Amino acid sequence: MPSITVLITSAGVATACNIISALKKQKEKEVKIVAVDTNPLSAGLYLADSRYIVPRSTDPQYIPKILEISKKECVDIIFPLHSSETMVFAKNTDKLKHAGLKLQIANPEAIDICTDKLKFHGFLQSNGFLCPKTYHPMNILDILKNNEVNFPLFIKPKEGSSSKNSFKIENIEQVHFFINYIENCIIQEFIKGTEYTVDLLADENSNLVAAVPRERLEIKDGKAVKSRTVKDNVMISLCSEIIKKLGLTGPANVQMIKSGEKLYVIEINPRFAAGGLPLTTASGVNIPLLLIKMLLGENIDKMPDFQENLYMIRYLTEIFLEPDIEGVYRLSE
Missing domain, CATH: 3.30.1490.20 (ATP-grasp fold, A domain)
Incomplete structure (x- = not known):
């Protein structure tokens, strides 16, 4: 089985650790993971197979550095993870693809609507979606x-x-x-009700490839620390409509509040979810793996099913490091 090399950005965010975990748990593809971050004390760097320190995404040398690392490590696919980077990668998609790299990210216009909450509210209203x-x-x-x-x-x-x-x-x-x-x-x-997030993946034509709704039972710092999966076709259909109208592609997550029989759309993040992705993976839908398959041109015949009423309780864990050379660390044995 040929190996696939995936570069993940912002290795210091929880999303990076969750994606690395999801790719290491699956057995369908042999995946080498290259992680990058601005901070040498970023957990995801030490869970990956290779690690690099890069400038901030706002630095003009950021994309050239990503290209340099990608060439050195023979990277096939890039997963941009942080909200602050999505627009940078969207605007440089052609340059990255010209270098032989594969990525699936929304176009700049869709990202701008999702990022600006006032514009997103206008989009929801003009398209008849219920929102606060x-x-x-x-x-x-x-x-x-x-x-x-x-x-x-x-x-x-x-x-x-x-x-x-x-x-x-x-x-x-x-x-x-x-x-x-x-x-x-x-x-x-203020909408009083039950909060949900739908983790999803859309193809290059903004068709829904996968979707897993989950109830957010407890939230800390905007991330679900206790959650459970729910099967709700109304939520999934609503997400499909929104994604198609926006022209959104790649991974995303939609936040909603259910108040009585009403379903309010709150936000869309055009990236992998930070908090609940491990639950989606454990329920049977490995979105990072599906994205790799999609980028490799493999056919995903139907939306994968998932386990309903699966609960997740998150906790912190530790990585121990020792100084290696100045400004760089290695895993402590």
């Missing part, structure tokens, strides 16, 4: 004066991930505080 009412901070005070909205509300950055600087607002005093505390924010009606 959303307000610009410049207008919210006048709207509140006219009693056009009710508390509680929810405030979060216009761009960002991991629920950083996202807060429930109970009164007008908190509105005044948070619109000054959070730069470039949006305010939404």
Whole structure:
């Protein structure tokens, strides 16, 4: 069986460790993993077969460094993992493919809509998808004066991930505080209900290849630490519609809230999920492996089935390192 070499970026995020684990557990493909990050103390570096330190994705030398490493390691496929990198890779897709590298990432327009929560709200509204009412901070005070909205509300950055600087607002005093505390924010009606994430994979024509909904039972830092799989065809069909309308390709995850019989779309991240991916893998749908197959041109006949009502409880584990040379480490024996 010929080996496939996959380069994963941002090895310091939980997603990297989850993807490495998913690829090491499967037995269908022999996969060599090359991991890169800006920080030598990134866990995923030491779970991979090869590791490299790279500049930040905003550095003009980032893509040239990725190309240099890819040539040295005979990389076949790239998995961009962090939200901050998706646009960089989307804009350099042609250059990477010209170098013989394979990747499946959304186009810049779709990424821009997903990243900008105000634009995403506009997309949902214009296409008839149910979503929370959303307000610009410049207008919210006048709207509140006219009693056009009710508390509680929810405030979060216009761009960002991991629920950083996202807060429930109970009164007008908190509105005044948070619109000054959070730069470039949006305010939404607070939807009380059950939170779900759907992990998915879409092909180059924005057709759904795989989808696994999971209930988020407990969340820390925007990531599910306790979760369970659910079979919900309504959620999956809704995701299929949204992905097709957006023209989204590759891995993504859709966040929703179910309130009574209503299903609200909250956000889409055009990348692998950070928290719940191990549950999706354990339920029988190995999205990193499916993406490799898809990029190799293998036919995926039908959406894979998954185990319903499988629970996940996450915990931290440790990696121990020793200094090797200046600024570099090795695994402690």
